[in-house]
Amino acid sequence: MPAGNDQLITISWQQVPGTDGASIYPIVRKIDTLSSNSYLIATPDAIILIDPGGLPEQAEQLASVIGEIRQEQDRPVIVFLTHAHIDHFAGCQGVPAFAHPETVIFAAHETGAGILGRGDCGFTQADLLGQKVVPMKIGLPLLTADRSGRPGVPVDLRLANGARVSVTDDRIGTGGVVLSRERIVFGPGPALEILHTPGHSPDSICLRLGGLLFIGDILFAANPGVAGMRGWDQAALIRSLDGILALLSGGGVSYVCPGHGRVIPLDDAIRVLSAVRTDALALANIAELNRDRAVQTAAFAEDCMEQVNELFTVMVGRLSYVSYVMEELGESDVAGRMESLINSDTIDELLKAFSDFAEEHHRHNRVPVHLALKAAQVVMKLERAFRKDELSPIIDPTLVQRAGRLLSDYTTMMRGFSPPGELSGCDIIALVEALVTGLSVSSCSDEEVFNSADDDAAFMQILLARIGTRPLLEDVAFSMEPMQGPLMASIDRDHFTDVLTYILEDLVGTGADHITITVQRDGRNGVLTVSGKAGLLPTAEQRKTFRFLQGLCNRAGGSLEYKGDKEIQQFMITIGLM
Amino acid sequence: MEIIPAIRDGTTVLSISGRIDTVTAPVLEQVINREIEGGHRKVLLDFSAVSYISSGGLRVLLATAKKLKAPGDRFGLCCLSAEVLKILRLAGFTSIFSIYPSEGEARAGW
Numbered sequence: 001m002p003a004g005n006d007q008l009i010t011i012s013w014q015q016v017p018g019t020d021g022a023s024i025y026p027i028v029r030k031i032d033t034l035s036s037n038s039y040l041i042a043t044p045d046a047i048i049l050i051d052p053g054g055l056p057e058q059a060e061q062l063a064s065v066i067g068e069i070r071q072e073q074d075r076p077v078i079v080f081l082t083h084a085h086i087d088h089f090a091g092c093q094g095v096p097a098f099a100h101p102e103t104v105i106f107a108a109h110e111t112g113a114g115i116l117g118r119g120d121c122g123f124t125q126a127d128l129l130g131q132k133v134v135p136m137k138i139g140l141p142l143l144t145a146d147r148s149g150r151p152g153v154p155v156d157l158r159l160a161n162g163a164r165v166s167v168t169d170d171r172i173g174t175g176g177v178v179l180s181r182e183r184i185v186f187g188p189g190p191a192l193e194i195l196h197t198p199g200h201s202p203d204s205i206c207l208r209l210g211g212l213l214f215i216g217d218i219l220f221a222a223n224p225g226v227a228g229m230r231g232w233d234q235a236a237l238i239r240s241l242d243g244i245l246a247l248l249s250g251g252g253v254s255y256v257c258p259g260h261g262r263v264i265p266l267d268d269a270i271r272v273l274s275a276v277r278t279d280a281l282a283l284a285n286i287a288e289l290n291r292d293r294a295v296q297t298a299a300f301a302e303d304c305m306e307q308v309n310e311l312f313t314v315m316v317g318r319l320s321y322v323s324y325v326m327e328e329l330g331e332s333d334v335a336g337r338m339e340s341l342i343n344s345d346t347i348d349e350l351l352k353a354f355s356d357f358a359e360e361h362h363r364h365n366r367v368p369v370h371l372a373l374k375a376a377q378v379v380m381k382l383e384r385a386f387r388k389d390e391l392s393p394i395i396d397p398t399l400v401q402r403a404g405r406l407l408s409d410y411t412t413m414m415r416g417f418s419p420p421g422e423l424s425g426c427d428i429i430a431l432v433e434a435l436v437t438g439l440s441v442s443s444c445s446d447e448e449v450f451n452s453a454d455d456d457a458a459f460m461q462i463l464l465a466r467i468g469t470r471p472l473l474e475d476v477a478f479s480m481e482p483m484q485g486p487l488m489a490s491i492d493r494d495h496f497t498d499v500l501t502y503i504l505e506d507l508v509g510t511g512a513d514h515i516t517i518t519v520q521r522d523g524r525n526g527v528l529t530v531s532g533k534a535g536l537l538p539t540a541e542q543r544k545t546f547r548f549l550q551g552l553c554n555r556a557g558g559s560l561e562y563k564g565d566k567e568i569q570q571f572m573i574t575i576g577l578m
Numbered sequence: 579m580e581i582i583p584a585i586r587d588g589t590t591v592l593s594i595s596g597r598i599d600t601v602t603a604p605v606l607e608q609v610i611n612r613e614i615e616g617g618h619r620k621v622l623l624d625f626s627a628v629s630y631i632s633s634g635g636l637r638v639l640l641a642t643a644k645k646l647k648a649p650g651d652r653f654g655l656c657c658l659s660a661e662v663l664k665i666l667r668l669a670g671f672t673s674i675f676s677i678y679p680s681e682g683e684a685r686a687g688w
């Protein structure tokens with residue numbers, strides 16, 4: 001390890017800790033879906049490459065470095081794949097240096113060898129990423145059924161490139177935490193250990209050389225958009241994590257080298273892998289992340305981000321307004337505190353990053369999963385950028401709640417669960433009346449303002465809420481045609497309230513000066529109609545907004561129709577009555 | 579984003595086109611400040627070609643309203659698209675500065 005640095009330096013040769021004479025040349029990339037890290041290792045007996053990555057230029061760079069060290073001392077080259085996902089190997093498929101089995105031997109778990117041998121586009125994730133895989137021969141299948149039947153017995157193999165290796169199969173661990181292992185000896189130099197750690201994929205392996213443990217993608221296996229990929233297995237993942245955590249706690253490993261992102265010191269790795277295990281435990285019964293689900297999730301991502309963009313801009317705007325008024329009143333400290341409740345610069349940057357990404361995505365007609373993953377990344381960061389509990393008492397709490405629910409719905413869907421809908425019996429008429437009342441009057445009554453006058457802190461809180469909360473229907477002529485209740489339906493109250501609020505906001509925001517709501521019984525259904533005269537949004541925006549509202553209405557337990565012309569806009573929500 | 583400045587009847591009209599986002603909002607602020615520092619204290623922003631405004635953009639509008647509140651100063655927006663009008667309304671900004679359907683109506687009122 002370089003002195004004064006707890007990281008392996010990328011693109012530079014350095015000693016492998018805990019070995020005599022092995023050195024490593026890591027290519028550590030910024031995390032993306034295009035290509036993995038690569039770790040090139042030179043021992044006195046062999047040149048070991050762990051994951052050539054997904055990009056031809058990366059494979060070419062590796063081929064060039066391999067060429068240089070072979071000139072210094074020729075040794076057999078063996079390319080190990082931590083698993084057969086396309087971002088870990090596809091880069092070498094068109095590079096001549098990797099095309100000759102008599103020179104370069106590929107090694108992968110026996111299951112991965114089968115996947116690669118038939119050029120399987122499902123298990124390699126090629127389908128999901130819109131790519132093709134050329135079938136490839138794996139000269140050294142690992143952890144084979146044959147060898148596992150003879151634990152502890154070294155098996156000598158002569159590979160197609162002339163290399164002789166000795167492979168010994170056994171198991172490590174005790175009780176329920178057992179991992180299948182193979183120990184590969186290339187000569188008098190250090191041995192390489194292979195551990196079967198399925199879960200992220202059936203063929204996932206970890207490799208250990210001296211004090212380094214190469215763990216492939218297990219670190220990301222519980223992430224939204226990764227969990228549920230073809231071949232993902234929750235139970236196997238948890239068993240593998242238990243095995244790896246036991247191994248790390250047992251000593252001897254000082255650094256963990258993941259398939260993506262920076263090399264991690266032991267203590268951090270134990271902490272992060274334990275967190276992955278906790279996340280993985282919550283992922284029972286998730287749907288498979290296939291191309292169809294990626295298309296569906298990407299569409300939801302765009303609709304969702306459109307609304308998130310609007311909600312966050314409005315929330316920041318409200319808060320800036322409160323801060324502005326406080327500044328005018330000479331309350332600079334309070335004004336500053338208001339600005340700190342939401343990290344508006346970060347939010348703007350995140351929203352712009354997604355908007356730019358989406359524009360590029362459509363321009364280059366990229367595969368949907370990339371857009372879905374980008375949205376997941378942005379959503380996770382947005383969740384950290386605003387303090388819901390402190391915002392709710394100041395600005396309209398329905399804005400904060402809706403933003404929170406939207407982010408949570410997206411993460412839930414991305415994780416492979418159906419967006420949550422908690423249906424329960426509810427009187428629609430009472431619900432609509434309560435919502436409309438809430439949107440028509442100020443959150444703090446005059447009486448509350450008077451009562452707080454003797455308490456500075458309470459008065460300030462109420463003042464902030466009065467400034468930050470603007471009843472949506474305050475300046476709009478509103479009528480609700482009376483109907484005799486109750487009208488009981490099975491709905492998700494939160495989502496139903498949200499969809500109605502979005503519709504009312506859309507009408508008010510685009511200039512409706514009169515809004516009418518009617519609720520009618522239509523056979524076994526209840527039909528709620530919201531109409532208003534409004535300046536129409538442009539058609540493209542309207543389509544996206546409507547698609548979003550339809551999805552939300554379905555999650556609420558109803559269905560949505562829209563009729564609109566230059567004169568009037570009409571939204572009709574149909575709900576099955578109990 | 580593109581900004582075309584013009585002076586008509588003593589009013590500085592800044593015709594803006596494109597998106598006012600995290601990158602372009604500071605540019606807009608600079609242009610507005612330059613006008614104010616140059617003694618132009620009647621500023622009208624023509625938003626007819628603005629398709630999007632971020633929270634950074636909203637803050638620029640607030641900061642401008644703050645600078646132009648002396649007697650005789652004027653600050654307003656005209657020709658807003660439905661999307662931008664919706665954001666300004668929901669954020670509560672329509673009570674801070676005047677919003678006009680057209681440039682002519684703004685200048686007639688000033």
